[in-house]
Amino acid sequence: MDPARKRSIRLVVALTAALLLAGGLVYTSFSAGNPARSPSELIAATDPGKTYKLTGKVVNGSITREGHTINFRVRDRTGTASIPVTYTGAVPDPFRDGREVIVTVSRKSGDVYAGARDSLITKCPSKFTAEKTGASPT
């Protein structure tokens, strides 16, 4: 086969493969991701059985423990609307009152949201330098 033609065929094959892979990547990211929600958005509309990435701040003084389970409220980053979350398992060190958290939740009975195990993360410490929280340690 003419080498130039062979090269262009190779190029087309490689580009098609790359495009297909990129397409798969894009598709799965849109279908696999959990939509991010603030507490007030969840109060406004929740689909029972669907999981959301709840982002917000831990309400001061709301953290209580019952055995393995930790109960706390998450409020909007700016605002006071808050929802109760129940979470089982160890929490990362930075977790405390006023701290910004992200946790995967689904709506349980009533208005309580259950956090998925090991899904709770707090923002990386490099981001909360010089932050002041009038809070007690957990």
Add this chain to the structure above:
Amino acid sequence: MEIVGRAALFLALAVCLYGIAASIYGGVSKRREWVDSGRRSVYALAIVLTVAFAIVEVAFLTSSFKYNVVAGHSSTTTPTFYKASAMWSSQEGSMLLWVWLLSLWSSLVTFLTRKRMRDVLPWATAALLGYGLFFTGLLVFFVHPFATTAIVPADGAGLNPLLRYPAMMIHPPMLYSGYTLFSIPFAFAVGALIAGRVDAEWIRSTRRFALAAWLMLGCGILLGARWSYSELGWGGYWAWDAVENASLMPWLTGTAFLHSVMIQERRGMLKIWNVSLVLLTGILCILGTFLVRSGILDSIHAFGGSTLGVPFVVMLGAMGIASVGLVVWRRGMLKSEHRLDSLLSRESIFLGNNIVLVGLCFVVFWGTFFPLISEAFTGDETSVGPPWFSRYTVPLALVLVLLSGIGPLVAWRRNTASNLRRTFAIPVACGVITLIALLPVNGVPQKPLALAMFALGAFVAGTVGQELFRGVRARRVTTGEAYPLAAVSLVRRNRRRYGGYLVHLGITVLFVGVAASSAFQHAHDVRMNVGETAHVGGYDVKYLRATGTIAKDPSGTGALMDLGAVLDVSKNGKHIATLRPSRGYYPSDDTSQGTLMSLINGEPTSEVAMKSGPLRDFWTAVSPDFAKLQPIIEQGNKVVPQGNIDAAVLVLAAISQNYQNHPPAATFRIISSPLVMWIWLGGLITISGALIALWPAPDAARRRATAGLKARVAQDLGRA
């Protein structure tokens, strides 16, 4: 001193402006004295910035709280080592560190290349000073390290206790050294494109810097992982967090660049690809700094509030447009001198490795920016988690390890079938034997991806071992040296090659550690009272007793109160280890809840206790039930007079004693994880390999002096 500091920053800005102008004028008019003057402004920049850096550093060491940056990030109770390094936990300090490191590395490269690359150097100098201009501009106009306050506070907020970990203090200078060192090949690529000198000379001159950048960035990433594993109290080393991804992306494209430049040096191919890769790496380094410092990924709204967002976007845009423009402008010069002869040649394997690495970078980029992308397209901020990343990165990593084993075995240009059979036999046998040996092991066949990684790891180890052995044997035949001496002199004479092989081995060991520890980990969160036992992955963990100490923090991080546990780990009745995890409570400057509380309501952190071994890590962390102590502390608060620290410490001592004698149930995180040590060991092997490759060869100086001349003669002959 703050006046001197501010003046130094203004002066740095002026030096950058002058140096850029002098270099560009020197480059256009070809007048040496202007080029030299531009180069000297790089040295001047380094001196001026060293003064500024030293002033901030001294302010931190002397706890000079009139500086806002010191008051916000240090305190009298912060231990001295952490005072010295608290500087780069602040926005201002980290920007200053960035540009200071840039000025040092730039001075080094402009000094080393001052007698060579005369046509490229002025443009490269201008590009390096362009970086300097941007960052000093940020320090003069946007963030102010020398801002002071009239009312000097008695004490500062203190360094965030989570950052009080030795590796974490070296981590930012390492990362930033990586970023700033990558700006050197970037600048020389820009210089080569502008000057129209796109042969391999700019690559040769900056290869060591690219390799050093890759090494430093890699060390930085590894130290960050180590910190996460042993300080954050969740027991993982990598979470696909945006901040981690930000440093991984330029490392991936940098790795690709280090491989593909060999093809340009050897065969004059892939010139467009190489300049594009290095320009991309330079841009990703700025993007990395931007991601961490602007907070854009917290939410698109945080971006508006950040002072650094807009300048960084302008800088990134300018770099991107200039890079694309330069490559398009010079595309005629960047034509390949050769074509790929065969799909089974070292060139093709390198090309494959490049595609995989850039693919990995794209996956990481897409996942990191997905919240912004999805918000832009659907109006809904959606993020993808670690499972999504693993789905793509694990198969790509497997291919990468496979290629790193094949690459050294195939020759440049073409290979014959008999040749391939001979070189592949032993490495393939290593892989197959490992595969067969691991198949009957309980639980391994259920994790096919991990099993594949183990087999491929053995294949790479076989390759590296065989290549080293063949080299040593050949050297023994020609020189008659004994085996150990032959090995040493072989590596000494081919540092780049055998250093590279060692890096392959190190990365493979690291990947095997990652595969084993993520596939076969047992993690449990349990709540126990003293005397109770938990069962984790075949081990028994008994909570023997509680501990409570005041001002005796074992790791020297400045924790005032330390509550912990003593755990006995055993297997089938046999004692394995006694572990003492604890949680440190730190003073803060918040006195609104009383003096007693102010001594312990800083950020609490876990002091992880683990038993590390070559085959398994047993990792534990404890969270004491602080809520149970709350009523006692509140009572104590009433007793202690406001501001009486001594009395407060006495009461706290009583409280911690009480905790030790009558502990409430505590929550433990217990993890049994195989081969974690291999990750750190693989990292060390990689670092040693890179250092070997970086070290100048004994006769390199002589060769370097004649190489340029030879190249010129060859070029002229070629033209004639």
